[in-house]
Amino acid sequence: MQATLDDIRPSRRVELPQRLRKRKRGVSIQTAAIMAILFAAGLVLICGREAPPSQPETQVVAAPPPEWTDIAHPLALFDLSAPQFAHLPQDYAARRNRLGGGRQDILTFGRLDGGDPFFRLTLYRVGGEAVPDVPLFVDLVRAAAAIDLAITRSANPANLPTRFGPLETADIDLAAGAAMAVPCLGFRGAGLGGAFRLSGFACGTKARPMSRPALACLIDRLEFDGEGGDPALARYFVESEMNRGRACAGTTRAPDPARANWIDEDDAPPPLRLRKMR
Known part of the structure; x- marks a missing residue:
């Protein structure tokens, strides 16, 4: 009789000892527990990690053109x-306001x-631009800074x-850089209902500062040569001839050349000679 496969297969399964079976089962549970712990820790790390901050978009903003442009x-x-x-x-300069068309x-x-x-005298024909109303000292400080000067002392204003x-x-x-300050007069005025403004600085010498009567005579010498382009301003200058002070009164007058340095006199009006009107 020939043996079959069933005849040579063991009739029952060979089982491991119970001690080995428990050890094998115990290792699997322990490994699974460790993997579960690691997985949970990974989730905590992933969920707790903050997203990197988004970088702000860089916007290139062009600087606005200057308010004033030189002519x-x-x-x-x-x-x-x-x-x-x-x-x-001597120097003569002019500039135009880009917003309203005013001219200085x-x-x-x-x-x-x-x-x-x-x-230094600034003559401002106001255009359509807004002109803020600021105290005299603020106006003078800004004007000085524009030409790299500084005001180191200022007294209370008075009308002239x-x-x-x-x-x-x-x-x-008034001081330039680290040089010693020079005594000066800062001034400003307005006409044509505020549409024409004049301002600036008047400085004599350290030995003899500019006096107020001398400043008034200087301002009285100002003439307007652009009649055709600005009839209102030309009429204003003509009408102002009637308002000359007594120290510089009369028709267009000039100091005697022999005393051309009358600015250094002690507030005394210069001897005058009549000069033919233009």
Whole structure:
């Protein structure tokens, strides 16, 4: 008789000892527990981790164009003939307001060095732009900073009569860089209902500061040469001829050349000679 596969297969399964079976089962449970702990820890780390902060978008914002633009080779609309400034460097500049079309003409005589007179006059024909109302001291500080000067001292303002109406004036000390400050007068005034403004600095020398009567006479010498382009301003200048002070009164007058440096006199009006009207 030939043996079959069933005849040689064991009739019962060979089982491991009970001690080994428990050990095998115990290892599997322990491993599963460790894997569960690791998985849970991984979830905590993933869920607790903050998302990296988003980088803000960089926006390139172009700087706005300047409010004022210089006028190259401007036509001189104003003239100030002062013999005491004849030997000093002079400059005439003008600029236009980009927003409202107003124009500023700036006349500068001399340099702020304390040895010679220094006079800077800004004539502002206001256009459609807004002009904020600020105290005199704020106006003077801004004007000084625009030309790299600094006001180191300022006194209370007082009014000074001129042909263009009263000027607000204040005694100030004006300094250029680290140089010693020079005593000056800061001033401003307005006409045409605020549509025409004049302001600036008037400095004599350290030995003899600019006096208020001398400043009034300087302002009275101002002439307008752009009649055709601005009839209202031209009429304003003509009408102002009637408002000249007694120290500089009469028709267009000038100091005697023999005493051209009357600016250094002790507030005394200069001897006058009549000059034919233009």
